[in-house]
Amino acid sequence: MIQDFEGMQKASKESVDLAMKSFGSMSQGLQAIAVEAADYSKKSFETGSAALEKILSSSSVEKAVEAQSEYVKTAYEGYVGQMSKFGAMMTEMTRDAYKPFEGLFGKFPS
Structure with a gap:
């Protein structure tokens, strides 16, 4: 009975340690994304x-329309590029958060 309790206690501790590593990775990823979002917002503004x-x-309406068109084009391209970067950052964050659990899921037979 005591051996089972010690085994459960050890497994629980390992699970908590894995969860803490995962949450740490996720926290770092979210911080990086927040910093990137703030930088993008500042640059966009x-x-x-x-x-x-x-x-x-x-000096003329034509020049104003030309300047506006140029801005819209560069703003759109910047937005698409930034969203791609955010997607890559989210993917990396998810992979890093999953890494601590890879060994745990490998222990169980399928």
Whole structure:
């Protein structure tokens, strides 16, 4: 009976340790994503402000439309690129969070 209790206690401790490693990896990944999102927001705001300034200071309607079109194109391309980067970061975070459990799932017969 005591051996079973000790085995359960050891298994519980291992499970908690694995969960803590997984949560640590997930926390680091979420922090990296938050920093990246803040950087992107700042850059996007600065780019938008510069574009607005360029549009408002245009000498003609054609120049204003041209500046706006240029901004929309670069903003869209930047957005798509950033979303791809966020997707890659999420994938990496998920892999890192799963790594501690790889050995645990390998122990059980399928």
